[in-house]
Amino acid sequence: MTDTLTVSAVHGPDLLWPDATLADLITAQAARTPDAVAVRQWDTRLTYRQLVDRAAGVAAALREHGAGRGDRVGVCGARTPDLVVAVVGVLLAGAAYVPLEPGGPRARLRGIARDAGVRVVVGDGAAAEFGDEPGVTALGLPGPALLAPCPARPGDPAYVLFTSGSTGRPKGVLTTHRNAVEFVTGVSALTGADASVRSLGIASLGFDAATMDLFVPLTLGGAVQLLGADDRADPVRLARFVAEHEVTWGFITPTVLALLDPAGLPSWRVLLCGGEAVPAELAARWAPGRRFLNGYGPTETTVLAVTCDLTPADTDPMPIGRPLPNHRAYVVDADLRPVPAGETGELLIGGPGLADGYLNRPGLTAERFVPDPFGDVPGERLYRTGDLVRQGPDGRIVYLGRADRQVKVRGQRIELGEIEAVLAACPGVERVAVEAVPGPAGAELVAFLTPAGAPDDDGLRAYAASRLTTAMLPARTVRLDALPVSATTGKLDRPALRELAAATPATVDDVPADDDRVTGAVRRIWTRLLGTAPAPDSDFLAAGGNSVAAMRLVAALRAELGRQVDTGVLFADRTFAALVDRVRAADPADADGLTTGNPPTLSPPQRRLWFMDQLAPSSAPYNIAVAHRLRGPLDVTALGAALRAVAERHDVLRWRIPCNGGVPYAVREEPTDVAVPVIDLTGAADPDGELAGMLAAGAGHAFDLATGPPWQVTVYRLAAQEHVLAVTLHHAVFDGWSEALLYDELALAYARALGRSVPGRPPLPATYADYAVWRADRDRRRGETDLAWWTAHLAGAPTALDLPRDRPRPAVQTYAGAEAAVRLDETADRAVRDLATRRGTTVAAVLLAAFGELLRRVTGGDEHVLGAIVADRRLAAFDEVIGFFIDTVPVRVRSGGASFAEQVDRAAAELHDVTAHPGAPLERIVEALGVGRDTSRAPLVQVLFNVLNFVAPRLTLTGLAAEPVPVPKPGSPFDLTVYVVERDGRAGVEVVHNPDLFTGERITALLADLADLVGALAADPDAPAAEVAPELPRPAVRVAALGAMSVATAEPARAPLPAGSDALTATEELIAGIWRDVLGRDAVGVSDNFFDIGGHSMALAAVHARLTEATGRSITMLDLFRHPTVRALAASLDGAADRPELARAAMRAAARRGRARRTPPPRRPHP
Amino acid sequence: MAEPRFLVVRNDEEQYSIWSADRDLPAGWHDTGFAGSREECLAHVDEVWTDMRPRSVREALS
Secondary structure (H helix, E strand, O other), X not given: OHXXXXXXXXXXXXXXXXXXXXXXXXXXXXXXXXXXXXXXXXXXXXXXXXXXXXXXXXXXXXXXXXXXXOOEEEEOOOOOHHXXXXXXXXXXXXXXXXXXXXXXOHHHHHHHHHHOXXXXXXXXXXXXXXXXXXXXXXXXXXXXXXXXXXXXXXXXXXXXXXXXXXXXXXEEEEEEHHHHHHHHHHHHHHHOOOOOOEEEEOOOXXXXXXXXXXXXXXHHOOEEEEOOHHHHHOHHHHHHHHHHOOXXXXXXXXXXXXXXXXXXXXXXXXXXXXXXXXXXXXXXXXOOOOEEEEEEOOHHXXXXXXXXXXXXXXXXXXXXXXXXXXXXXXXXXXXXXXXXXXXXXXXXXXXXXXXXXXXXXXXXXXXXXXXXXXXXXXXXXXXXXXXXXXXXXXXXXXXXXXXXXXXXXXXXXXXXXXXXXXXHOOOOOOEEEEEEEXXXXXXXXXXXXXXXXXXXXXXXXXXXXXXXXXXXXXXXEEEOOOOOEOOOOOOEOHHHHHHHHHOOOOOOOOOOOOOOHHXXXXXXXXXXXXXOOOOOOOEOOOOOOOHHHHXXXXXHHHHHHOXXXXXXXXXXXXXXXXXXXXXXXXXXXXXXXXXXXXXXXOOHHHHHHHHHHHHOOOOOOOEEEEEEEEEOOOOHHHHHHHHXXXXXXXXXXXXXXXXXXXXXXXXEXXXXXXXXXEEEOOOOOOHXXXXXXXXXXXXXXXXXXXXXXXXXXXXXXXXXXXXXXXXXXXXXXXXXXXXXXXXXXXXXXXXXXXXXXXXXXXXXXXXXXXXXXXXXXXXXXXXXXXXXXXXXXXXXXXXXXXXXXXXXXXXXXXXXXXXXXXXXXXXXXXXXXXXXXXXXXXXXXXXXXXXXXXXXXXXXXXXXXXXXXXXXXXXXXXXXXXXXXXXXXEEEEEOOOOXXXXXXXXXXXXXXXXXXXXXXXXXXXXXXXXOOOOOOOOOOOOEEEEOOOOOOXXXXXXXXXXXXXXXXXXXXXXXXXEEEEEEOOEEEEEEEEOOOOOOHHHHHHHHHXXXXXXXXXXXXXXXXHHHOOXXXXXXXXXXXXXXOOOEOOOOOOOOOOOOOOOOOOHHHHHHHHHHHHHHOOOOOOOOOOHHXXXXXXXXXXXXXXXXXXXXXXXXXXXXXXXXXXXXXXXXXXXXXXXXXXXXXXXXXXXXHHHXXXXXXXXXXXXX | OOXXXXXXXXXXXXXXXXXXXXXXXXXXXXXXXXXXXHHHHHHHHXXXXXXXXXXXXXXXXX
């Protein structure tokens, strides 16, 4: 046969696996690492020894009740570590476990138990669910017992999972130990899982993914991070759980993943996603910064059968990948004959993952498990998945839909999956499900689309008409925020969809006229998520709500109304009216008042940066510079087009910030081609050296915000197939969060520019200008309240922090930067994490407390004010917007007179509190506190403690392998900036410091001592902190260099200012007049300090503009700062022929630009 | 058009399945002698396949 050369067939690699049972592997692991944590849920931990001892107790009890090898035992319990004990106990007894989840429909539960021949049910839910069931023994969890060997053999069933059948009767899939062990071995090898794995224990025990959650870690010496029911039901709690348990590895369905935010979950480095089709958009959002794998597989082939890494470059329809080790995949027609490569057919799977079959269903088993006509091992079977796929040109299998979803519409046979695949590729559509329902004229097709803002019928028809026959075009469309999902599997709930389709379609406009705003909004969300408009007494559960719907409802209320309602409410008091009351009673938040379509408008943080830029125009501490090495063919023209597309979508990249009369404002340029200069280094003698120098120079580029683009892009050519792409952006239009957005957008736009078919993105829900306008309104509403909180909170706190230094503080702040880093050793890292867990807080809070204690020892003061960074991205509408959303806020760190544990609690509370008062930006706080202005230092905050831990996102460009290239930071906006980081699984800090103040040796020593101190404090958290490791830090850190604690008096002693005279000079008169105008005062005294009589940064800028215009002289903003009284400024203007101090500052700046820099630690943008 | 005919087949593990009557039987599979429509074959399997454990597992247990 000639077609065997071109058939669709793919084989996974060969891999040996242990010939053992799951129970054997777990007990062997427990013997190796008895004290390692096997299961954790917050403060509850089971070590391997505890797990196995207690499971042995379960096994002994089962044996007493006559259950053992060949039997099936029910497991019924809440999602606590005890559930894992019960599972392992059943396996140890040699029996197969049958998940019987408590709380579900009781008739179904008991039906399954009967079908499975279950005589014993074990777990903390057993008595409640089965206590009165005749013939069933319900066992609670007994105490530990001596371990007895597992009597089962690898070929025996390990568990029976019941999946819903098309006939409505659940069918039990018999999975053997061999199936499970082979799968666990393969998936561990594929994902690089090892003893350090902390898995996401999220799958319900009845869903086959639980095999991954539990047995991958338990056979490797890793730890299951088991989610309780509450944490599983609310996306915010789920995210917190994942972050706090530092989950590293885990499987999740796309539906649930879509509710989470990758930014806060850096530790989750291996993410398997599947159970249903993974949308390209989701991969684009999550793949950067981690391994993101698609996982496809029916329960009948033991969890996963086909998988691959997904990248942002992958597009719909998404590939599902290639077979797992030892498995093979074939694409066949209805007669089980192979189709030519690239053609659509049904997917068949062969390999050691094939289950024995369906419990007590031989006919069904014979139908789905068929003889293998392709393989070389006689007598093998293949499982018919019923899924339609095709093999892509790269060999990866592409999922298209279910094969058995054929319907007849107006006489034509129609494959629903085919319609779904076409509609899913329509720009603006994320997910699609098509169902056929009886209509007045026979079957009619209803398409369910997400998001709620998916294209309207005209748009959809325009796209689909040329791709689908008339009969295939949906008769009706329903747009939803999300498709309904089953609470057990997290997969699309098709029966619910069919009910929804049959119901009268409710539209969002169907709203009673007398609704108030809150009721209307809750009604809209309810209708969108549940499909029918609620009446006041509508019951959440009766309306089709389940835990996943509850989680979405809570997320939507939070995102759209800014109200925090607990999911528990939806189950406790389930009516619509009660929900509205709860929402009304919840804290009013900041979501109100978002308007769109605003013209370019500066936000307060942008004004602050603009002012800093005026103050030090030649330095660039607020640049963000990133670079990637690209291997492969780079199409520079396509890159230019892609950059233009990014700037078209994110207009802030096209802003200019000129000023008028000292008042900055924003204007937007029309999109133009983005220049991509290519610098050829192929002939350079020392290309690496030249590249490093050029990257540093590019990072320090001084942007002219008034006239030029706020970003620049340079390509360095190192070889025909090797380039470095360097991007430098002014912080005023960018932040750490924006970095991932930039890469995602660039990846898509570049693919499109190369002519790839890439789905269009829906328009952004808001622009940066919309943020600025929303924020101005928010600040107006909350400003006074928040400011009052800040002034009270900071009352009496020191406003300057002088670390012991090596050089006198320059009279004018410089922005030179140098970098250093330290990583905690393993013991310290563990102690810090344990303490953070015990105190219910983050590693960052522990490090902040330790840093505070270090400061206390160094300065002798009990409290210090540091800066922290808060991302003001409080509305979901801003999630996708590139721009500067960062506030620097003061953090008051109190040390002294307390145990370290108490200090950690304080630090945690402080870090929390400072995020809750965003209405008063730093300038206003500085002003309200009356902090004297001083040209030698940043006001109030001289040391920044940055806990915003963005994972460095990854750039992926079609056809290119990209890896980040470190770029030195262009400067240090503060004396010292401390970044809390995680490197190679351990906590650490990186710092940028000003070398004009500190030597590198001092900073290195300080970091080393900080690392030692935090380890010591965390190991002894209940002792008075001051008594722990009193030798730290070493004297070289504690003691300043001789004479360095002064401020450099660069200026010769000034001539005494003219005093006592009432008569003003002409210059004084001019200045005083401008002050009066700008400050709106009737009078100003010649000796009044500008900043004491209502002057602030922006007023100073106005004075500067007026004075420059009136005198025609070049006056720097800094001059006004340094001479804050009318008399001093006039004297300076009149007599300032020679200004040595400023000349010196200029020389320092020049020297700095030429200075060679040390190799920095891995690049990390400024906040 | 006549309904396609199938055979009830069995491998050495004594697992049953069905196979199209007009195609060669894959290696390692044996005709049990029962032929009929798909439904008839599956109904027959329901009757004759009484112990679904693979033969090797069954024998190891006993």
